[in-house]
Amino acid sequence: MFKKVLIAEDIDTVNLGLIDELSKVFDFEIQHAKYCDDALLKFKKAMLDNKPFDLLISDLSFIQDHRNCKLHSGEDLSRAILTLQPETKIIIYSIDDRPQKIKSLLKNPGINGYICKGRESSKEMISTIKNLAENDIYLAPDLVHLLNQEPAYEIQDYDISLLKELSHGYSQDDISKNLKAKGINPSSVSSIEKRINKLKIYFKAKNTVHLIAQVKDFGLI
Known part of the structure; x- marks a missing residue:
């Protein structure tokens, strides 16, 4: 099972709600960040302290404000973290439910799970984390069904x-x-x-x- 989890999410209610739900089920350490740049700094510091994160949960989209950031999305953050520590497992947690977008992300090495934000997303997150502890990739059954419903045409x-x-x-x-x-x-x-x-x-x-x-x-x- 995972020991240390980093959540990258810029909406407080989502952050706190997710931390609360995960804390009820798991005993791993949880840290969070509102900006991708801050998440990467936390990740680097954890590596220097020899207490690395072994799971990243990240949104895809982050609202831009007055702060000048180098990393602007969950994809940017995932690439940066995998460059530093390729064995890190990553779950994308996003409101984006477009099958083609999800498929394109899952083709990237290092993306191990994808959860669409919704009514049952907390349960799906718990199930995904449990399954990823034993598997390289896991998708909730509803998401698998959604992806299978797409036309057979594949982008070449x-x-x-x-x-x-x-x-x-x-x-x-x-x-x-x-x-x-x-x-x-x-x-x-x-x-x-x-x-x-x-x-x-x-x-x-x-x-x-x-x-x-x-x-x-x-x-x-």
């Missing part, structure tokens, strides 16, 4: 290349030339147009600008 490297070209403002003709130069196929204008339309449908985007905004929001580019 080709799609990412295409979306990056679009985000740089290139026309379909320019993209065709760029893809041909890189040896990426299919590279014809008609193939590119069909793929863009397919991506618009998949992401429920009204136009190309909306499509780019959507995929950036998902963290795909």
Whole structure:
């Protein structure tokens, strides 16, 4: 079982509520931080004291205020912590329930669990922590069902290349030339147009600008 847990969450009520629920079930030490930068400092100090955290629970989004921070999201914090201590287990605790976003996060090495904030999220957190003590990855059954309900279409490297070209403002003709130069196929204008339309449908985007905004929001580019 875990010995020391760090919670990164900028909403006091969520922080205190989660700490209270976990303290009823577990006897591990719990510390928390409202800013990702502060969470990383706590993590570094714990390592120097030879009393490292072995579990991070982090929100994805943090409200920006007057303070100038280097780390702005749970993803930034997770990457920084895994660089320092790769064996740390990480649970993302977020209101974001978009399947594509969750799938993209779970593909990242080091993300061991994902919990959507909601009515039963405290119970799911307790269950996830218990399961992660024995497993590398654990998802609540409801979340597994949600992910399985998604269309079978999977975003491919080709799609990412295409979306990056679009985000740089290139026309379909320019993209065709760029893809041909890189040896990426299919590279014809008609193939590119069909793929863009397919991506618009998949992401429920009204136009190309909306499509780019959507995929950036998902963290795909």
